[in-house]
Amino acid sequence: MSNIKKAFEKGKAFIAFITCGDPDLETTARAVRAAAENGADLIELGIPFSDPTAEGSVIQGANLRALKGGITTDKIFAFVKELRKDVTVPMVFMTYANVVFSYGAKKFISACRESDIDGLILPDLPFEEKEEFHPICSQYGVDLISLIAPTSKNRIAMIAKEAEGFIYIVSSLGVTGVRSEIKTDLDSIVKVIRENTDVPCAIGFGISTPEQAKKMANISDGAIVGSAIIKLLEKHGKEAPDYIGEYVRSMKNAIR
Numbered sequence: 001m002s003n004i005k006k007a008f009e010k011g012k013a014f015i016a017f018i019t020c021g022d023p024d025l026e027t028t029a030r031a032v033r034a035a036a037e038n039g040a041d042l043i044e045l046g047i048p049f050s051d052p053t054a055e056g057s058v059i060q061g062a063n064l065r066a067l068k069g070g071i072t073t074d075k076i077f078a079f080v081k082e083l084r085k086d087v088t089v090p091m092v093f094m095t096y097a098n099v100v101f102s103y104g105a106k107k108f109i110s111a112c113r114e115s116d117i118d119g120l121i122l123p124d125l126p127f128e129e130k131e132e133f134h135p136i137c138s139q140y141g142v143d144l145i146s147l148i149a150p151t152s153k154n155r156i157a158m159i160a161k162e163a164e165g166f167i168y169i170v171s172s173l174g175v176t177g178v179r180s181e182i183k184t185d186l187d188s189i190v191k192v193i194r195e196n197t198d199v200p201c202a203i204g205f206g207i208s209t210p211e212q213a214k215k216m217a218n219i220s221d222g223a224i225v226g227s228a229i230i231k232l233l234e235k236h237g238k239e240a241p242d243y244i245g246e247y248v249r250s251m252k253n254a255i256r
Contacts, residue, residue: 002143003090003118004165007042008200012255013166013222014039014213015202016229016248017094019046019062021071025079027238034245035229036089039252041222042166043087044121047076047095058227061234073103080115092119092145092165100133109136119143119165127159148189148201156189160196167193167201169220186219210254217255225251 007013016035020028032043048066052059080091093112100108100122112120120142125133130144137144143165148156150172160167169189186203193201203216204224213223232247233240 007090012217013041014252015042015224016040017044017226020076021066022062030241031244034241035248038245038249040248042090044094049096058230062230077111077115084116090118094121097122097125109140112142113140119145121145156192157196160193163199169203171203171205213251214254
């Protein structure tokens with residue numbers, strides 16, 4: 001059984017996204033622990049990339065700060081191994097296909113297994129091209145997480161049928177970032193998913209307030225938050241983990 005399922009076993013899941021190395025790995029470690037201790041059920045760790053096409057300005061900024069600070073994929077693997085000594089919540093990597101390709105797909109995915117990374121999210125990998133990575137992920141027991149966007153339409157059932165771990169529903173068109181309101185007809189997307197799989201689904205992109213998180217968790221199995229957490233890191237730097245802990249607690253309480 002995938003470890004990711006554990007994130008959804010106790011009701012609605014709160015999923016936190018944190019960019020590795022922004023402002024440094026020591027702060028990332030404290031931020032991850034603060035999120036886990038305050039109710040995050042699953043943590044997405046961003047591996048910085050120089051051209052993060054799915055990201056808005058907030059997460060792009062975090063990528064650039066981390067890269068300027070000398071972050072590398074090797075450092076992140078070593079960091080996660082250390083983190084796993086006491087952090088037990090499911091963790092997945094979110095990065096880009098190019099990062100995996102340049103590292104070597106087999107080497108990268110086997111290193112995920114060695115670091116106890118449960119899944120991999122590649123927002124720029126089209127569903128039709130997932131066979132580039134899926135057989136290797138299966139070999140090492142790493143879930144390749146599928147994304148379903150408002151543009152997926154007649155492909156939703158097909159993607160859902162082959163999904164594993166959890167399904168990442170993209171709430172809105174465009175890049176990541178805080179939004180004042182989410183207007184996509186998410187109920188109909190979730191309905192098609194439910195008809196085709198029992199793999200849980202969570203909604204991300206644009207969620208920042210407890211009210212939005214509650215609404216999204218009512219529709220799906222959980223809420224994913226990235227930019228709002230990265231804004232706290234941008235604002236408070238090394239002091240951010242305390243603020244992240246408080247924020248995660250308020251979001252988790254909202255979706256319980």
